Amino acid sequence: MTALILQSLYSGLLSGGSYALIALGLALVFGTMKIINLAHGEMVLLSAYMAYVMENRLAVNPLLATPLALVVACLIAVVVYFLVSRISRNRELNSLILTFGIGIILTNAALIIWSADIHSTSAPGFQEPVVLGPLYSMRSELGFFVASMVLVAALWWWLSRSWYGRAVRAVSSNRDAAKLMGINPHRTEVVSFVVAGILASVAGVAIYSTGVIQPALGASLTTKAFIITVLAGIGSIPGVLVGAVLIGVVEALTVTLYSSAIQELTGMALFLLVLFVLPNGLFGAARRRG
Amino acid sequence: MRVRVLIPLLVIVLYGVVPFALAGNNYVMSILVAALIIAGVALAWALLGNLGGMVSFGHAAFFGVGSYISAIVTMKLGVPVFAAMLLGGAGAAVAAVAVLPALRLSGPYFALAVLAYAHIFKILATEFTTITGGAGGILGIPTLPRVLGYDFGSKVGGYLVIVTIVLLFALVYARIRNSYYGYALRAMHDSEDATRVVGVHSTLLKALMLFLSAFMTGVVGAFNAHCINFLEPDYAFSSGWTMLPVVAAIFGGYRTLTGPLVGAVVVYTVDQLVFKSLIPSGHQIIFGVLLGVMILFAPDGLIPLLAKKLQWVRQPRGCRDPRTESVC
Numbered sequence: 051m052t053a054l055i056l057q058s059l060y061s062g063l064l065s066g067g068s069y070a071l072i073a074l075g076l077a078l079v080f081g082t083m084k085i086i087n088l089a090h091g092e093m094v095l096l097s098a099y100m101a102y103v104m105e106n107r108l109a110v111n112p113l114l115a116t117p118l119a120l121v122v123a124c125l126i127a128v129v130v131y132f133l134v135s136r137i138s139r140n141r142e143l144n145s146l147i148l149t150f151g152i153g154i155i156l157t158n159a160a161l162i163i164w165s166a167d168i169h170s171t172s173a174p175g176f177q178e179p180v181v182l183g184p185l186y187s188m189r190s191e192l193g194f195f196v197a198s199m200v201l202v203a204a205l206w207w208w209l210s211r212s213w214y215g216r217a218v219r220a221v222s223s224n225r226d227a228a229k230l231m232g233i234n235p236h237r238t239e240v241v242s243f244v245v246a247g248i249l250a251s252v253a254g255v256a257i258y259s260t261g262v263i264q265p266a267l268g269a270s271l272t273t274k275a276f277i278i279t280v281l282a283g284i285g286s287i288p289g290v291l292v293g294a295v296l297i298g299v300v301e302a303l304t305v306t307l308y309s310s311a312i313q314e315l316t317g318m319a320l321f322l323l324v325l326f327v328l329p330n331g332l333f334g335a336a337r338r339r340g
Numbered sequence: 341m342r343v344r345v346l347i348p349l350l351v352i353v354l355y356g357v358v359p360f361a362l363a364g365n366n367y368v369m370s371i372l373v374a375a376l377i378i379a380g381v382a383l384a385w386a387l388l389g390n391l392g393g394m395v396s397f398g399h400a401a402f403f404g405v406g407s408y409i410s411a412i413v414t415m416k417l418g419v420p421v422f423a424a425m426l427l428g429g430a431g432a433a434v435a436a437v438a439v440l441p442a443l444r445l446s447g448p449y450f451a452l453a454v455l456a457y458a459h460i461f462k463i464l465a466t467e468f469t470t471i472t473g474g475a476g477g478i479l480g481i482p483t484l485p486r487v488l489g490y491d492f493g494s495k496v497g498g499y500l501v502i503v504t505i506v507l508l509f510a511l512v513y514a515r516i517r518n519s520y521y522g523y524a525l526r527a528m529h530d531s532e533d534a535t536r537v538v539g540v541h542s543t544l545l546k547a548l549m550l551f552l553s554a555f556m557t558g559v560v561g562a563f564n565a566h567c568i569n570f571l572e573p574d575y576a577f578s579s580g581w582t583m584l585p586v587v588a589a590i591f592g593g594y595r596t597l598t599g600p601l602v603g604a605v606v607v608y609t610v611d612q613l614v615f616k617s618l619i620p621s622g623h624q625i626i627f628g629v630l631l632g633v634m635i636l637f638a639p640d641g642l643i644p645l646l647a648k649k650l651q652w653v654r655q656p657r658g659c660r661d662p663r664t665e666s667v668c
Contacts, residue, residue: 086448088397136636143395144635146448147590150397151631154583158625165621269579273459276452315463318456325441325453 053184058306060185062299065260067198070294071253072271073278074205075246077290080279081222082235082242084142088149089130091271092156093123093247097254098263099160102169112171112259119251126156127247131240153268160265170262194256201252205245206287218242270314277321296320354503359496369495371612372605376502377564379604380509382585384556386594387513391525392549397582398439398454399557401461402432404577406558407565408465408472411481414566421485425562432558433551435461443546455582462577477572484566498567505563506601509556514597516552521545580624584608587627590634593641602643 076090097119104115130152134145176190209215220228221238229235257263257271278297282289297317304316362369381399388394410428413419419427442453465472472478483493484501491497516522524540536542561581565571585604592603607630615623638645 086452088452133632133636137639139639142448143451144639146395146451147586148632148635150586151628151635154628154631155625156628158622158628162619162622162625270459273452273456277456280449280453312463312467314459315467318460321453321456322438322441322460325445 054306055303057185058302059299060182061187061191062302063295064187064191064195064298065302066291066295066298067195068253068256068260069274069278069298070202070291071198071249071256073275073282073290073294074202074287075249075253076272076275077279077282078218078242078249079246082218082239083131083134083145085134085145085149086276087130087134087246088146088272089126089152089156089268090149090246090250090275091273092153092160092268093126093250094254094257094271095160095263095265095268096126096156097123097251098258098267099164099254100251101171101255101258102164102263105171105173106169112173112176112255116251116255119255120248123251123254124244124247127243127250128240131243135236135239153272157265157268160268164265166265168262168264169258171259173259176259188260190256190259194252194260197252198256201249202287202291205249208245209287214238214241218245274314274317277317280321281324351507354507355500359499363496366495369499371609373495373499373502373567374612375605375608376499376506377560377567378584378588378608379601380502380506380560380563381557381581382588382592382600382604383506383509383513383597384553384560385585386589386600387516387556388549388553389589390595391513391517391522392546392553393525393529394443394546394550395448395451396454396553397451397586398456398458399553399585400577400579400581401439401454401458402435402554402557403561403564403581404458404461404465404573405435406432406561407571407576408478409558410562411478411565411571412471414482415478415480421482421566425559425566428562428565429555429557429559432561433555435558436550436554439550439554440547443543443550458577458579458582462573465573465577472573475573477570477575479570481565481569481571483569498563502560502563502567505559510597510601512552517597521548525549583624583627587630589641590631591642593643593645595640596643599641599643603641 072090072094075093076087079085079087079090097115100119100122101112101115104110104118105112130149133152134141134148137144137148171190176188178189180187180189180192207215209219217228217233217238218241220231220233221235221242225235228238257267274297278290278293281293281296297320300316300320301313304310304313358372362372381403384402385396385399388396406425406428408428409431410421410424413427414421414424439454439457442450442457445453466475468474484498485492492501524535524542525545527535528540528542528545532542561576565576584607585600588604588607589600590603591607592599592601594600607627611623611626615626619625634641
């Protein structure tokens with residue numbers, strides 16, 4: 051039993067990697083534009099389908115789809131930005147409905163193009179087991195976990211050191227003051243959207259390489275990313291990482307101990323608990339006091 | 341007053357003309373009934389959005405809970421169908437209690453929290469197999485009964501019931517909107533803090549709107565269950581029950597009373613008659629397009645747009661602000 055629990059902790063940790071990428075993208079856009087992009091999961095979804103197309107139509111390694119996924123996700127991100135920025139009033143709620151609509155369009159486009167079938171990779175080498183002591187994983191799971199951690203580290207560096215990263219943080223904390231300091235808020239917003247697209251594209255390829263995809267996945271990824279950001283509290287990269295791993299672990303434990311059918315239920319129960327007890331998130335409260 | 345003429349006319353058309361004109365055409369009648377079901381949910385959604393100031397992406401939860409409760413109490417406890425429908429609504433309102441902690445979240449966060457709730461209820465319905473029949477669903481849910489010799493289980497009977505439900509809801513909505521509470525709720529849109537200062541219990545009011553909206557959605561869900569006589573979790577809690585009302589309300593204008601109703605009938609009928617045959621799988625793409633176009637070009641919706649174009653209603657004094665919905 052201990053071995054099983056240890057194993058699910060490990061698997062949960064690994065799936066937390068791509069969740070973190072998705073949630074960070076959502077949080078980044080929320081930071082600069084104060085909107086929740088409900089089409090965010092669909093950006094990930096279409097990236098995943100790019101990997102599927104590369105493997106099944108062109109018969110190449112799905113990893114090679116990353117540049118294509120990058121282009122598609124960033125393109126969607128820029129279009130979403132362009133449309134959202136055209137909303138003139140009551141932007142908070144109207145943008146929600148608009149991105150909800152974009153999500154519907156993208157999900158149904160995937161449905162029309164690729165049908166509702168479930169797809170997964172059969173590329174050689176992806177499903178080979180990697181053994182770390184008592185722990186097992188697929189090679190692709192471990193590889194993408196490492197890749198996402200590298201990407202998160204890069205994001206952290208970018209946000210704390212680079213000019214644009216700091217501009218993103220400045221616009222997030224006070225848009226008007228940032229503008230007075232010579233930061234172009236519009237350009238910064240586009241940059242945050244594009245970075246979210248980059249993270250989403252890698253997450254999409256990762257999800258196709260390690261699991262199964264279908265058109266309905268997009269909406270559930272958005273919900274999951276949102277839950278993670280609520281768990282984390284806004285504005286904390288370590289918080290999002292912990293939240294993502296927490297969701298991954300809780301899901302994996304549920305599958306091991308109970309059944310895969312209620313996998314999503316426990317994540318949401320956790321979300322409700324946090325909402326009741328710590329409305330600022332696991333990390334938000336401490337930060338606010340500080 | 342134009343309204344005094346319009347309402348009796350509408351009632352005559354809805355109860356006198358439509359049932360007789362379409363009585364022979366079961367296909368059109370069932371589309372109309374389905375459109376009115378959407379209209380009922382859209383109205384409840386718009387009530388929460390307009391009066392409560394909350395956008396919800398989880399009305400499927402209330403719809404599903406209402407339908408399941410009504411189906412179960414009629415089949416297991418032998419409760420009469422019409423009473424069971426009310427119980428379904430009450431059950432949905434009780435389910436809304438679970439959503440209460442989300443009330444402290446602001447706009448977008450509330451919307452997404454409710455979305456998460458909808459997922460939870462769907463999973464619960466799938467997992468509580470002893471009560472709900474699990475993924476296999478419930479078969480043979482009783483149809484609407486025969487009352488005073490009239491069979492409400494027929495297509496026209498079902499139509500009369502749902503029309504009555506929707507009209508009653510619209511009446512309740514209008515009453516609330518013009519009451520003290522309506523003013524308080526409207527004031528909360530501008531500044532919730534200021535409204536609290538003058539002694540309005542804003543959280544309580546929002547909670548009441550949530551309960552009412554959930555109740556309405558639950559009743560409509562219950563009606564649907566008795567109308568199609570079959571339930572399964574993926575159907576009862578389908579995200580379509582959230583999406584269609586949102587599209588209908590946004591299309592028609594969710595700050596008006598007539599908007600969601602007209603929107604539901606137009607959107608649903610056009611979708612069923614045109615787009616479903618054009619794009620059998622994925623025809624819902626058109627809803628996404630519609631949402632985008634409306635938000636970008638006519639965020640107030642169709643009815644206010646038409647009213648402005650046709651100068652239907654003279655603007656009464658003090659009602660210049662479109663948000664105070666003088667239209668309708």
